Amino acid sequence: MLGEFEYLVLSAAFRLGTDAYGAAIRRAIEDATGRGCSIGALYTTLDRLENKGLVKTWMGASTPERGGRSKRIVSVTSKGVQAASSFYKAVTRVSRDVSWSMADQA
């Protein structure tokens, strides 16, 4: 089963499609969670996902806004799609009929 951050990385990379690379995934995660995403956590998670066969990464073209430096392109594999889908279904199932409103708890 995926970890929480692994799911966030896979989801962000899948949504970005061909534009999925390190900085873009990081921005997407920060926008979605409202929290910072460290480069260290992102890159080590990408390595872990790649070792599990859930993503493929390669060095892409450089761009002027990156000072002529190349980017690490990320592509989610079919195995990665399955893993993310399983995680999403599991979270959805376990969250069924769960209300996170404090008023309901009282």
Next chain:
Amino acid sequence: MDRICWRLANVLSEALAPTERDAVRGDLMESHESGSEALRDVLGLVIRRYAALLSDWRTWVALLGLIIPVSMLLSIASQNLAGIGSVYSWLYFNNWDWGLLRSRGFWYVLSESARELAGRYLTLACWSWSAGFLLGRTSAPRRAPLNSVLFFLTLLFVVLVGAPRYLTFFSQEVHRALALPRISNSNDPVSALMFYRVIFPLLVQAFLVAVPAVWGIYEGVRVEKFRPALRKVVWAVSISSLIALLIQQPGLVFLLLWESGMPPQMWHGWPPALHPVVQLLHWIVYWPLAYWVTRALGHRRTRAETVLA
């Protein structure tokens, strides 16, 4: 302050693999982070990368099989040499008399002791360099910085815990138990002074062990660029050099071969049939000198060819 942090982040990112370094620097530039945020991010990634290496069995094999034994041997050698150097320094500096300058015997002893000390210091530096070279040679390039840090930490630990002193104590106990000739103690008036007891040994360890070892690690990592035959020769002489270190330092199997615990001649106590081998090992210890000279000449030739071209 921001510029300093960016500069530090760039320097720290050198510890990453080249492709990752490029990608990380590009990501940081694109995200328009402040210098301190960039430094924090890069530091976090570098720590994670090297922490992951610690969980690799090869790191522990290097630590237990090479780093700890070698740093212990070098520390013992360094302590012994610092002891000898301390005695001579104490004799000349702490007991100075201008009248000595008029004595021919003084100049004779000074030249002899300077020559002996210089030879021993050179031997220690060559051993340290060889040890670093072997460590660099057996490390993958990305592991070399971690192995260097482990090497220094082990050296520091050995010095702080006083392992060489404990080994000397152990050797004294063994000699006493086996009724062997007593190992003479270190010179008390010399070791009573903190400079000779603490600072001088640390200086010897820093300049004759740590610095040459770093240099050796750096060269050992680069040896892949050599021709295969030359790599084999370099591999053989560096191992031989460490064998020489092993058989010359007390505290191990060869402890009982020496009466005083200090090695006057390397082949003292060995069967005569082995003397040529041991004598050859004695000269192999200085192989780094040939390496340095060859590299310097090679650089000069390359520079001359570049200028001509």
